[in-house]
Amino acid sequence: MSVGERIEAGARRLNDVVVDRPRRVVVAFLLLTVVFSGGIGLVNTDTGATDAFTEGLDEQEALDAVNQEFDDPFEPERESTQLIHTGGNVLTQEALVRELRLLEELTRRDDLRVASANGPATVVARAIDPSATTIPEQRRALEDASPTQIRRTVRALQEDPRFSRAVSTDFNPTSASASASITVVSHDVPAGFTDADLQELQTTIQAITADSPGDIRAFGAGVTNAETANVIVDSLTIVMPVVVLLLLLFLVVAYRDPIDLALGLLALLMTVVWTFGFLGFSGIPFSQPMISVPVLLLAVGVDFGIHIINRYREEAVTGYEPLEAMREANNQLMIAFVIVTVTTVFGFGANVISDLGPIRDLGIASATGIMFTFLIFGLFLPAAKLEVDKLREAYGVPEFNSAPISSSDSALGRLLTFPAQISRYAPIAFVLVLVVTGGMAAAYGSGVDTSFETEDFLPPEELPEYVTGLPEPFAPSEYTVTETITLLEDRFSTNQDQSVTIYLEGNFQEDHALEALAAPNDDPPGALAVGEGGSARPTSIVTVIQTQADRDPEFARLVARSDVDGNGIPDRNLERIYDELFASPAGDRAAQYLTPDRRTAQVEYAIEAGSSQGEASADAREFATQFRFAATATGQLVVFDAVTDIIFNSAIQGLILAMVLTGVFLVISYGVLEGKPLLGIVNLFPILIAIAFLLGTMRFLGLSLNALTATILSISIGLGIAYSVHATHRFVDEFNENADAYESMVITFSGTGGALLGSMLTTSLGTGALALAITPVLGDFGLLTALSVLYSFVFTVVALPPAVLLWERYHGARSSADLPVDRHY
Numbered sequence: 001m002s003v004g005e006r007i008e009a010g011a012r013r014l015n016d017v018v019v020d021r022p023r024r025v026v027v028a029f030l031l032l033t034v035v036f037s038g039g040i041g042l043v044n045t046d047t048g049a050t051d052a053f054t055e056g057l058d059e060q061e062a063l064d065a066v067n068q069e070f071d072d073p074f075e076p077e078r079e080s081t082q083l084i085h086t087g088g089n090v091l092t093q094e095a096l097v098r099e100l101r102l103l104e105e106l107t108r109r110d111d112l113r114v115a116s117a118n119g120p121a122t123v124v125a126r127a128i129d130p131s132a133t134t135i136p137e138q139r140r141a142l143e144d145a146s147p148t149q150i151r152r153t154v155r156a157l158q159e160d161p162r163f164s165r166a167v168s169t170d171f172n173p174t175s176a177s178a179s180a181s182i183t184v185v186s187h188d189v190p191a192g193f194t195d196a197d198l199q200e201l202q203t204t205i206q207a208i209t210a211d212s213p214g215d216i217r218a219f220g221a222g223v224t225n226a227e228t229a230n231v232i233v234d235s236l237t238i239v240m241p242v243v244v245l246l247l248l249l250f251l252v253v254a255y256r257d258p259i260d261l262a263l264g265l266l267a268l269l270m271t272v273v274w275t276f277g278f279l280g281f282s283g284i285p286f287s288q289p290m291i292s293v294p295v296l297l298l299a300v301g302v303d304f305g306i307h308i309i310n311r312y313r314e315e316a317v318t319g320y321e322p323l324e325a326m327r328e329a330n331n332q333l334m335i336a337f338v339i340v341t342v343t344t345v346f347g348f349g350a351n352v353i354s355d356l357g358p359i360r361d362l363g364i365a366s367a368t369g370i371m372f373t374f375l376i377f378g379l380f381l382p383a384a385k386l387e388v389d390k391l392r393e394a395y396g397v398p399e400f401n402s403a404p405i406s407s408s409d410s411a412l413g414r415l416l417t418f419p420a421q422i423s424r425y426a427p428i429a430f431v432l433v434l435v436v437t438g439g440m441a442a443a444y445g446s447g448v449d450t451s452f453e454t455e456d457f458l459p460p461e462e463l464p465e466y467v468t469g470l471p472e473p474f475a476p477s478e479y480t481v482t483e484t485i486t487l488l489e490d491r492f493s494t495n496q497d498q499s500v501t502i503y504l505e506g507n508f509q510e511d512h513a514l515e516a517l518a519a520p521n522d523d524p525p526g527a528l529a530v531g532e533g534g535s536a537r538p539t540s541i542v543t544v545i546q547t548q549a550d551r552d553p554e555f556a557r558l559v560a561r562s563d564v565d566g567n568g569i570p571d572r573n574l575e576r577i578y579d580e581l582f583a584s585p586a587g588d589r590a591a592q593y594l595t596p597d598r599r600t601a602q603v604e605y606a607i608e609a610g611s612s613q614g615e616a617s618a619d620a621r622e623f624a625t626q627f628r629f630a631a632t633a634t635g636q637l638v639v640f641d642a643v644t645d646i647i648f649n650s651a652i653q654g655l656i657l658a659m660v661l662t663g664v665f666l667v668i669s670y671g672v673l674e675g676k677p678l679l680g681i682v683n684l685f686p687i688l689i690a691i692a693f694l695l696g697t698m699r700f701l702g703l704s705l706n707a708l709t710a711t712i713l714s715i716s717i718g719l720g721i722a723y724s725v726h727a728t729h730r731f732v733d734e735f736n737e738n739a740d741a742y743e744s745m746v747i748t749f750s751g752t753g754g755a756l757l758g759s760m761l762t763t764s765l766g767t768g769a770l771a772l773a774i775t776p777v778l779g780d781f782g783l784l785t786a787l788s789v790l791y792s793f794v795f796t797v798v799a800l801p802p803a804v805l806l807w808e809r810y811h812g813a814r815s816s817a818d819l820p821v822d823r824h825y
Helices: 003-020 022-037 058-069 093-107 120-128 135-144 147-156 195-211 221-255 258-282 288-317 322-353 357-395 411-423 427-445 481-491 513-522 541-551 553-561 574-583 613-624 636-674 679-701 709-738 741-772 776-818
Strands: 079-086 114-118 180-187 215-219 499-505 600-606 630-634
Touching (some): 003 322, 003 357, 022 258, 022 357, 058 499, 058 636, 079 481, 093 180, 093 195, 215 221, 215 481, 221 288, 221 481, 221 741, 221 776, 258 288, 288 322, 288 741, 322 357, 322 636, 322 709, 411 427, 499 613, 679 709, 679 776, 709 741, 709 776, 741 776
Antiparallel strands (some): 079 180, 114 180
């Protein structure tokens, strides 16, 4: 017995178990569903948005070191909450007092653990009355002061970093006005204080600020995490009912029988339960990208279900009894289901090679879910169908409609076979046209952008009307984070997107250390050449020394005596200079750029406004190599660019891996099972054309490869190959009986084509429902998945027939060549 015969025999034995012992199969699967349901409560929600994508990157580790080692008076070491105050002028007496009254209310709440607060109101109050150390004392100091005294104090504080960095960039010292300010509330938290505790604390503050007079809002990691969690819940609440409703509508059309419909829905529900149970037991967190997993599984499950029920009905119509009809249908479909499952696992699972944790998790979850889908729809659904039909017959429940979706005599059947009829006359020309147009689409699509932005994971500032108008319980939460981030970027000078950081390690007390720190600034790469004469514009311990020297004549004399070459940068006595600098009012500022042990430093560089993220990051990395010290380019812009590079590499590597594994598997499968290995390449041809057009469409629509859409290329292999595999497998069955490729293709698309069309409609509209999700990353993924499924179906119908007809010519020529020649002399 050959390998192919043994595989087919094994598939028949498995099918016999399903058909001969359906009740045992149903009970076993229901018990497993109960077991998996126990893991649903263990599922953790990942609310970190971008954090999981940057974990482990060298650039992120350098940024973490910067944040940990360098003191910033604006960013306390303890857990903190930012109170962002906006208005016409937030520095008036009324506005400052209003802010202190809010702080007073917060400090009275023991559960908010307020240790201190620093912002314009507290700084102005302490400047007026240095003895006002508590919030109530500071409030009284401002209430007792005159408006003139407050304006005078504000003007005098313009050089104080604790004040100047806490007000917006439109601060006008002459009129003592600013449109926004930030007050940092520091919390005294115990050991073991978790992210969940911070989230509860900050959302409580958020609720208090919302009820207070004036436009003051709370912002921090806890608020962001809370809204990210709400995004996941709200997106599922909005998307899943739409997906289920669309699937229900099309399943009604496909099944046209309420009992069969109920069985299909039960199988879909079991698939979701098994997958979520697996996530809980395995500890894989449920993040925003994971929202796509149940949608994808429902789409594939619908595909399997429609094929099973439709093929069963085709056999029943020909006169088979139910048991034999199911045995015949499942015998034909089992191998196809195995091929589809394996190739889909290759497509989805190819993402496990990504260097980004969330994409790896997505690959593992989706690949595992696909295997569950095969088991449930390939084994449970046929067994359940047989058991239910027995009960239906026993109780006299009629069948409502058991006809297959299409036939060769129907208008739909004729439409689906039209490309095959055209291909019959010029298959070579047809294939060449497809190859050329596909190549052009791929070449155009190769210019698609790659991006990674925090905003992809956050809701837009203004939600669409179809979302805001939803009634309870579908109404979304109120979201403020995106608007707050935009406000911070627009009105404050701390926007990390406009600068890069060089993190340096070495001995900065050595003579000429500061000269070495400043030396590269004269000849920076293009994106950093924003100063006079193409020089860099740094902010570092050198600039802090120079600023303090401008303010303090005695310190200036010390710097001058230590400056051998007269360029304003001290060359010796650095230890003494540092000691006096850190002891001066500029000490807090100095601590932002040099650690107390003088072993690590950071330099912030402004970047050219027109530079892209990639250009600025590449120039920053090149610039880091010019320092004498060990230097690493970092900052949010550089970190996100590193993630962007990984996203692009993951997309290409995942596509190549999925394509190679799928192609090899199909060649081996058709070679072993049917002795027709080249059918594997034919099988893959329509999907490659579909992906080429998908890439071109992405660029045409202005959609980029981001943290989630980067997976679409390999996922397209996994989703799309099902259409080609079902059609090819049905063709092989018909071809082995008819031995005519054209007639076999006509029979294939007049029969299986209807199931493929129904599957495409349910899958594309079901996955397309993700476009209704609140965050852009899910919306783009849903749109692209729907397009991917549509293209896969269209090119299976259009591209497979001419490719098969060309294969028949080659196959027939080889078969003729292998026949013995009858010579008569």
